[in-house]
Amino acid sequence: MLKIEPDRLLNDLKRLRSFGATGTGVVRLSLSPADMDARRWLAQRMSEAGLSASIDGVGTVFGRSRNDGPALLIGSHTDTQPTGGWLDGALGVIYGLEIARALAECGETRHLAVDVASWIDEEGAFSGFLGSRSFVGESVDAAIRSARNREGVLLGDALEQAGLAAAPRVRLDKTRHKAYMEPHIEQGGRLEAHGKSIGVVTTIVGIRELRLRFTGQRNHAGTTPMSIRRDAGAALVAFIARMNEAFSQLADADTVWTVGRIELDPGSFSVVPGSADMCLQFRDAGAERLRAMEAALAALIRDFNAQEKVSVAMLDGEPPEEPVTMDAALQAHLASAADALAPGQWERMPSGASHDAQVIAHHVPACMLFVPSIGGVSHDFIEDTAEAHIVLGCEVAANAAARILEAMRK
Amino acid sequence: MLKIEPDRLLNDLKRLRSFGATGTGVVRLSLSPADMDARRWLAQRMSEAGLSASIDGVGTVFGRSRNDGPALLIGSHTDTQPTGGWLDGALGVIYGLEIARALAECGETRHLAVDVASWIDEEGAFSGFLGSRSFVGESVDAAIRSARNREGVLLGDALEQAGLAAAPRVRLDKTRHKAYMEPHIEQGGRLEAHGKSIGVVTTIVGIRELRLRFTGQRNHAGTTPMSIRRDAGAALVAFIARMNEAFSQLADADTVWTVGRIELDPGSFSVVPGSADMCLQFRDAGAERLRAMEAALAALIRDFNAQEKVSVAMLDGEPPEEPVTMDAALQAHLASAADALAPGQWERMPSGASHDAQVIAHHVPACMLFVPSIGGVSHDFIEDTAEAHIVLGCEVAANAAARILEAMRK
Numbered sequence: 001m002l003k004i005e006p007d008r009l010l011n012d013l014k015r016l017r018s019f020g021a022t023g024t025g026v027v028r029l030s031l032s033p034a035d036m037d038a039r040r041w042l043a044q045r046m047s048e049a050g051l052s053a054s055i056d057g058v059g060t061v062f063g064r065s066r067n068d069g070p071a072l073l074i075g076s077h078t079d080t081q082p083t084g085g086w087l088d089g090a091l092g093v094i095y096g097l098e099i100a101r102a103l104a105e106c107g108e109t110r111h112l113a114v115d116v117a118s119w120i121d122e123e124g125a126f127s128g129f130l131g132s133r134s135f136v137g138e139s140v141d142a143a144i145r146s147a148r149n150r151e152g153v154l155l156g157d158a159l160e161q162a163g164l165a166a167a168p169r170v171r172l173d174k175t176r177h178k179a180y181m182e183p184h185i186e187q188g189g190r191l192e193a194h195g196k197s198i199g200v201v202t203t204i205v206g207i208r209e210l211r212l213r214f215t216g217q218r219n220h221a222g223t224t225p226m227s228i229r230r231d232a233g234a235a236l237v238a239f240i241a242r243m244n245e246a247f248s249q250l251a252d253a254d255t256v257w258t259v260g261r262i263e264l265d266p267g268s269f270s271v272v273p274g275s276a277d278m279c280l281q282f283r284d285a286g287a288e289r290l291r292a293m294e295a296a297l298a299a300l301i302r303d304f305n306a307q308e309k310v311s312v313a314m315l316d317g318e319p320p321e322e323p324v325t326m327d328a329a330l331q332a333h334l335a336s337a338a339d340a341l342a343p344g345q346w347e348r349m350p351s352g353a354s355h356d357a358q359v360i361a362h363h364v365p366a367c368m369l370f371v372p373s374i375g376g377v378s379h380d381f382i383e384d385t386a387e388a389h390i391v392l393g394c395e396v397a398a399n400a401a402a403r404i405l406e407a408m409r410k
Numbered sequence: 411m412l413k414i415e416p417d418r419l420l421n422d423l424k425r426l427r428s429f430g431a432t433g434t435g436v437v438r439l440s441l442s443p444a445d446m447d448a449r450r451w452l453a454q455r456m457s458e459a460g461l462s463a464s465i466d467g468v469g470t471v472f473g474r475s476r477n478d479g480p481a482l483l484i485g486s487h488t489d490t491q492p493t494g495g496w497l498d499g500a501l502g503v504i505y506g507l508e509i510a511r512a513l514a515e516c517g518e519t520r521h522l523a524v525d526v527a528s529w530i531d532e533e534g535a536f537s538g539f540l541g542s543r544s545f546v547g548e549s550v551d552a553a554i555r556s557a558r559n560r561e562g563v564l565l566g567d568a569l570e571q572a573g574l575a576a577a578p579r580v581r582l583d584k585t586r587h588k589a590y591m592e593p594h595i596e597q598g599g600r601l602e603a604h605g606k607s608i609g610v611v612t613t614i615v616g617i618r619e620l621r622l623r624f625t626g627q628r629n630h631a632g633t634t635p636m637s638i639r640r641d642a643g644a645a646l647v648a649f650i651a652r653m654n655e656a657f658s659q660l661a662d663a664d665t666v667w668t669v670g671r672i673e674l675d676p677g678s679f680s681v682v683p684g685s686a687d688m689c690l691q692f693r694d695a696g697a698e699r700l701r702a703m704e705a706a707l708a709a710l711i712r713d714f715n716a717q718e719k720v721s722v723a724m725l726d727g728e729p730p731e732e733p734v735t736m737d738a739a740l741q742a743h744l745a746s747a748a749d750a751l752a753p754g755q756w757e758r759m760p761s762g763a764s765h766d767a768q769v770i771a772h773h774v775p776a777c778m779l780f781v782p783s784i785g786g787v788s789h790d791f792i793e794d795t796a797e798a799h800i801v802l803g804c805e806v807a808a809n810a811a812a813r814i815l816e817a818m819r820k
Contacts, residue, residue: 020444187633188633220789222666223597223598223599225663225666228603233669233672234669237647238651240644241647244644253637256631256632256634257679258505258641258681258682259680260631260681262674269670269728270691273669279678281679281680318679376634378629
């Protein structure tokens with residue numbers, strides 16, 4: 001069994017938390033002063049761990065093992081949401097650092113190569129998954145020229161300001177990087193509900209984000225009888241009920257759908273809404289199920305428009321994100337390490353949230369490991385994970401990393 | 411039969427339309443320059459008709475017949491909504507003016523007294539029904555001190571600016587004012603749908619305006635399974651469905667209810683709403699039915715809170731408005747004039763909208779007559795009524811006025 005140092009792990013996580021600390025939470029938006037301070041500290045800690053560390057031309061911190069490959073790349077992100085928690089992203093990066101140190105300190109594993117990354121802007125302050133997208137070779141030049149954060153600052157100007165504009169961009173080296181591992185907090189309540197300590201991720205779910213607009217007739221709410229109304233809001237409510245029924249028939253226990261926003265126009269007591277918009281998101285680990293849900297929605301829209309006095313149309317939504325399957329062999333190594341260190345305390349599960357792993361998995365075999373989120377909460381100041389779970393997760397990840405690296409060399 | 415002059419009636423309506431004309435609509439908010447110009451013109455036209463005209467201390471234009479009472483008071487309002495139509499309110503005021511002239515021009519009726527009013531601020535730019543409330547003796551001093559329009563101007567300052575602050579306020583004289591008549595456009599589509607030209611109003615409906623708040627748990631829309639969600643938005647949608655069912659069982663063809671506004675918090679694709687608000691209004695001519703609907707709603711809330719994972723609470727709403735019945739004898743005079751001038755073309759109906767008549771009816775017997783609104787539209791630039799209906803409505807109102815006044819003197 002590979003040993004990690006729990007105190008060193010926890011202390012590094014707590015030190016990272018201090019950059020941008022706000023109450024129990026963290027405000028560390030990409031390329032902000034707090035974020036850049038954290039990145040410089042992280043590069044320093046990587047160097048102290050024997051890695052060759054740098055901050056690249058988009059802001060990704062990359063610590064390269066001085067050992068020859070094949071290498072396992074371990075990463076996540078240290079930027080946060082506008083009101084973020086201390087572990088989201090940070091956990092996986094510090095796990096990578098600790099695993100690199102643990103491998104180097106053990107005679108049997110010190111020849112193995114772990115590279116560690118903190119990808120820039122996973123949270124999309126400027127452009128989501130910027131670091132991992134740049135790493136796998138997607139062009140980010142358009143984003144650098146035109147993406148702005150909510151203060152209106154251009155990404156290119158922020159990189160200039162951070163002194164990174166001229167720095168080289170780190171790129172995937174397929175001759176070296178043979179696997180990617182992203183440890184992360186679960187961000188949901190499933191492990192806690194099931195009394196488990198470790199999740200081995202099977203798939204990162206696919207996402208559809210759609211806007212529906214209902215168009216009826218705006219009217220006086222006192223003088224327009226119910227029988228002749230064309231109430232766009234009432235139509236929206238009726239549509240959601242039918243949609244819930246249709247989706248329920250297609251769903252399994254992990255399928256989720258959310259109406260996150262409803263707007264009625266003009267939005268007053270005394271006016272029958274003439275127009276009504278809703279934002280709909282649905283997620284599932286199965287590409288086929290997502291397509292079935294899309295088809296069911298299209299059929300509902302057709303039927304609605306054929307039968308009802310209010311029409312419904314789909315507006316432009318976000319581009320679809322397809323589900324991404326985690327590599328089976330890597331999952332097996334995680335499962336075997338979990339079985340050894342936490343027998344009966346782990347389970348396989350999909351990731352309902354998005355991660356850099358879904359970008360990288362298209363180019364390199366990838367896997368993810370989850371630790372429980374207390375109360376299922378993340379993206380919130382109260383986000384937390386029990387210290388025992390933080391330590392156990394790192395032990396499982398470290399031992400899986402050793403097994404993965406040994407297997408690569410066979 | 412008392413004769414009116416259709417051209418004079420229509421020309422005065424068109425002249426009044428020119429104050430604040432905006433495209434086919436009118437923007438003539440209470441005490442605005444356009445509104446004050448219109449009021450001065452109206453007072454002048456009243457004087458020319460032989461009435462003793464003045465603009466009172468809150469802005470109401472009052473034309474008093476020089477004949478002794480008993481008098482019939484005919485009125486409505488010449489202020490408009492922010493994007494108003496040309497007939498809403500204006501029609502009834504110019505009907506009053508034309509009826510006063512028609513009575514004075516006929517030997518048999520020239521001894522009868524019709525007073526004419528254009529009540530200030532029916533539409534509530536500062537404080538709804540200000541003129542009629544002041545007229546019946548309600549205190550409006552608090553409103554004068556504190557009510558502001560949407561530009562932030564204090565009512566008291568607007569009155570000062572208009573040169574009215576020191577003017578006397580006209581008051582109901584119960585020894586003189588024995589009846590009130592308010593002719594108005596229907597503002598709905600019932601007369602048009604039924605192919606009728608005249609509506610005799612039975613009741614002005616009562617109104618309830620309530621806000622409901624659903625409280626669940628905000629969560630990540632990707633990582634929170636449907637089974638453990640406490641989705642405030644989904645709960646709101648389910649509640650509305652139950653409410654529609656309960657209200658449908660209590661309703662008659664004239665009962666209306668409207669969810670005019672829905673807000674989900676925080677209102678984004680990726681977050682399960684933790685809180686959801688809705689604005690609910692319902693109207694009915696029957697006080698008992700309104701109370702039954704309130705009771706049904708209270709029962710739904712109780713059941714919901716007992717069964718569901720999301721709680722619902724009623725927030726502060728608007729004070730209830732009870733239905734106001736129009737005087738039976740005055741209705742009979744309107745019906746008899748309609749029968750004579752438009753046999754088979756009229757019907758009795760409730761008013762789904764609010765009117766100054768509901769304020770005055772608590773103090774003096776009151777009645778209302780409706781003419782059709784094209785397409786049922788009002789409070790909109792395209793609001794209109796066929797000229798033939800405008801003329802017919804005035805003829806019916808004039809002959810009913812003569813009958814009412816003759817009956818008063820018996």
